[in-house]
Amino acid sequence: MTNTSLTLGEVADRLDLACRGDRARPLTGLATLANAEAHHVSFLANAKYRKFLHETRAGAVIIAKNLVDDCPVDCLLADDPYLAYARLSQLFDDAPMLPAGIHSTAVVASTAQIDASAAIGPLCVIGEGVVIGAEVSVGAGTVIGANCRIDAGSKLHPRVTLLHGVTLGSGCAVHSGAVIGGDGFGFAPIHAGERRGQWERIAQLGSVHIGRNVSIGCNTAIDRGALDDTVIADNVIIDNLVQIAHNVQIGEGTAIAGSVGIAGSAIIGAHCMIGGGAGIVGHVQIADGVQIQARAFIVGSIDKPGAYASGTGMMELRDWRRNAVRFSQLEDMYKRIVELEKQLSNRQ
Amino acid sequence: MTNTSLTLGEVADRLDLACRGDRARPLTGLATLANAEAHHVSFLANAKYRKFLHETRAGAVIIAKNLVDDCPVDCLLADDPYLAYARLSQLFDDAPMLPAGIHSTAVVASTAQIDASAAIGPLCVIGEGVVIGAEVSVGAGTVIGANCRIDAGSKLHPRVTLLHGVTLGSGCAVHSGAVIGGDGFGFAPIHAGERRGQWERIAQLGSVHIGRNVSIGCNTAIDRGALDDTVIADNVIIDNLVQIAHNVQIGEGTAIAGSVGIAGSAIIGAHCMIGGGAGIVGHVQIADGVQIQARAFIVGSIDKPGAYASGTGMMELRDWRRNAVRFSQLEDMYKRIVELEKQLSNRQ
Amino acid sequence: MTNTSLTLGEVADRLDLACRGDRARPLTGLATLANAEAHHVSFLANAKYRKFLHETRAGAVIIAKNLVDDCPVDCLLADDPYLAYARLSQLFDDAPMLPAGIHSTAVVASTAQIDASAAIGPLCVIGEGVVIGAEVSVGAGTVIGANCRIDAGSKLHPRVTLLHGVTLGSGCAVHSGAVIGGDGFGFAPIHAGERRGQWERIAQLGSVHIGRNVSIGCNTAIDRGALDDTVIADNVIIDNLVQIAHNVQIGEGTAIAGSVGIAGSAIIGAHCMIGGGAGIVGHVQIADGVQIQARAFIVGSIDKPGAYASGTGMMELRDWRRNAVRFSQLEDMYKRIVELEKQLSNRQ
Numbered sequence A, B, C: 001m002t003n004t005s006l007t008l009g010e011v012a013d014r015l016d017l018a019c020r021g022d023r024a025r026p027l028t029g030l031a032t033l034a035n036a037e038a039h040h041v042s043f044l045a046n047a048k049y050r051k052f053l054h055e056t057r058a059g060a061v062i063i064a065k066n067l068v069d070d071c072p073v074d075c076l077l078a079d080d081p082y083l084a085y086a087r088l089s090q091l092f093d094d095a096p097m098l099p100a101g102i103h104s105t106a107v108v109a110s111t112a113q114i115d116a117s118a119a120i121g122p123l124c125v126i127g128e129g130v131v132i133g134a135e136v137s138v139g140a141g142t143v144i145g146a147n148c149r150i151d152a153g154s155k156l157h158p159r160v161t162l163l164h165g166v167t168l169g170s171g172c173a174v175h176s177g178a179v180i181g182g183d184g185f186g187f188a189p190i191h192a193g194e195r196r197g198q199w200e201r202i203a204q205l206g207s208v209h210i211g212r213n214v215s216i217g218c219n220t221a222i223d224r225g226a227l228d229d230t231v232i233a234d235n236v237i238i239d240n241l242v243q244i245a246h247n248v249q250i251g252e253g254t255a256i257a258g259s260v261g262i263a264g265s266a267i268i269g270a271h272c273m274i275g276g277g278a279g280i281v282g283h284v285q286i287a288d289g290v291q292i293q294a295r296a297f298i299v300g301s302i303d304k305p306g307a308y309a310s311g312t313g314m315m316e317l318r319d320w321r322r323n324a325v326r327f328s329q330l331e332d333m334y335k336r337i338v339e340l341e342k343q344l345s346n347r348q
Helices: A008-015 A047-052 A065-070 A081-091 A317-327 A330-347 B008-015 B047-055 B065-070 B081-091 B317-327 B330-347 C008-015 C047-052 C065-070 C081-091 C317-327 C330-347
Strands: A018-020 A040-043 A060-064 A074-078 A179-182 A187-189 A199-201 A208-210 A221-223 A230-232 A290-292 A306-309 B018-020 B040-043 B060-064 B074-078 B179-182 B187-189 B199-201 B208-210 B221-223 B230-232 B290-292 B306-309 C018-020 C040-043 C060-064 C074-078 C179-182 C187-189 C199-201 C208-210 C221-223 C230-232 C290-292 C306-309
Touching (some): A008 A018, A008 A074, A060 A065, A065 A074, A221 A230, A330 B330, B047 B065, B060 B065, B060 B081, B330 C330, C008 C081, C040 C081, C060 C065, C060 C081, C179 C208, C317 C330
Parallel strands (some): B208 B230, B290 B306, C060 C074, C290 C306
Antiparallel strands (some): A018 A074, B018 B074, C018 C074, C187 C199
């Protein structure tokens, strides 16, 4: 699966884990318990996969200490096997890396400052006044507008767009197709005069400020602020095709799954979990630690942690049609229940 | 905040507003009433911010004429302060502009006609027969297919794609990542023969015709028509990540918020407001002046103005689970109400 | 409408259809029955348009054999007129095609193998070890990562991104802005230590494997797998702005409309139809032949064919507000019905 080969001992040392078994065993990749072969490391992080443990043919398994006696093969002992698996995966990551330096076909403004250890891929465009830190990688075809700042170790995948003035902290990943710093959707309606019924554009004078270790998914859009900045705090992770409107603020460590939409000036707390396809209206405030279920539509502020949902369950279309009709009659059904209660109570 | 400096008198003249106070006062930016300092212009456009007026430290405030006596600082008098703010914001817009001319790294077909005042950024690709008008700006990495026409003053941000034959009126803005003129999603199912169960592509022979002063958001997709064109009328504003399918028609001045999806051949009237994340099925007709709430799913035509919604409110997950179960029993609940009514009525 | 001119006889021969009328009649395009003129072919594939047949001014009409006597003009006789229309549309498709060969501005790695009949557009980037088959077309500005394989006849439109190691079967179409092989959204929470509350990235070591004759829409994102590959089978058609997360598997011939989101490790069967804006949670299994209504949210596995839906119908905002309030009281309404039933039954 990968081109990397490490011994079990090397893996244990790099992950700082105790190991049991043949430290010289060569390992060339990762696989699930069910699929692993002798040259694979596997892991047991979820109790429901425990049934696969006794039959695994993995070379070694990352496992919680209390399960070590159940493991039929070599093992690596972890307090948190899932976290150890995450770190292990990085050891075997053989995604190609750009070499340091500026590709000859990149178009780089004369006032841009690019660290010598940074890699700028083919056909990138780097604007005036841009500052790019150490070991930053900028993938092919990426466009970085004037006066952006990208801190050390951040990775922009191919074909990303940063408009002018965006700042990106260290250790971030921005995936292909993402657009950061596009104009917020701000227009004033024209109510009178010959341009009545048209829209006057509100220039978006703020920017986007992104913290450290933030991940931004493919084709996600994060708009610049109208007056103040749109702000994404440290350690936020954002999946693909997410829309983040102008002046949104997202607190530290919050996770946002794919296809979410967050309207303007919403303030999301720290360590929230926002499920896929959820929507949040503008100008609301969501407390720290809130969990929003997938596809939920959040129409107001939430002032305490907890899980929130909206919508209906799924059902067969035939049943759904009947129930959906009754939904549109709910007010009437409610009144009929009240009327029944009144009649019965009058007779007692 | 910006690099522009204007005196209060200059601002008043440019916006054609009366002013009260020191016409020589230097102003270098905009800010909200609460954040503004002496070099800022602010504005009061929403009654709920009126409480910030008496404490503002702004150099000047745009304000409705009837509130002028409440304003503790210099002011600009506007019939419509929000509209005046929009125009003001443009005065202080210091987004970098491309210089006129064709960047040496752009790939321009020999038959393209590009006005001398237009700006074509680095690494753009301009196809055969393209016509680009005066003062058009085409951002870095943008691709314009054969025979497109872009009228005067339109601005394409970096990394936009226009496929062949698209026409864009004057004064439009197309934001990064937008794709205009991709193939509509048209396929005929194959019901017989050795290719049974496969799809036959329907070539999309129409194009996309976009009017004047239209704004199209980041990573939005507008497909070309199957036989006739997809048509976006003048003054339509479209936010990010919106999907507009083939042969959709959108009437003048309509506003479409982020993450909306509009299916094929839907006809949307003029001056509609479509909230974020809403969906509209294909082949429906929506009257002028309709307001569609965020996340509403419009499954049929709407023949008169008004506001329309669907879905449920949000609630805590625990409560939602119980109510969602009952939703799936609504038909049964309805019948039980009817049965109760019948029994009670039989006893009277 | 197009630059192609064919005689009726040529059209009949190319589509392998019988024709009635003047085989020498010149035809230069397609149009609907209502809009067609003498140089157009039209078609009658849907009974609701039959009313336009007797008045059509089309030069010829594709029509089912049993309707031939109703057709006032020349006709082409088809078992499946809609399928014949699809094939006809391809005859008149005059979308510009890239010439074979590698554009001088493309950046192609020395180890890439590109068939001599393939066309690589301007400003493309082709990585190390890429293999590109016969008559493949790669549009302007497209980036293809290392070790991708693209089989014969596939067409990548401008500004597509394939990250490393993606394989694409023959006859595929990938539309502008699509991103295939971005990192899956995989992170392990850090529960202890000084990085508590942060996320550890899980390197995504799988890739994306796409079958033959697959169509992928504009700005759609398909993520690479965590350990195993994300797999899209032959003849799948996917519209714009669709999110397909890591390790999703999609069966042969399935159609996915715009703005759909499919979460990680969901397994979708063959010949399913997924309506626009629908969502599917992760780790579920959907049987072959399932129809998911537009905007439905699928929260569990579906083990038999059929149509499934969720949500509510649309209604005027005023009515919706009342009903939505009652939705949040459904559990209470249910209990009141039960109580009424108990009281009535006690009295009988």
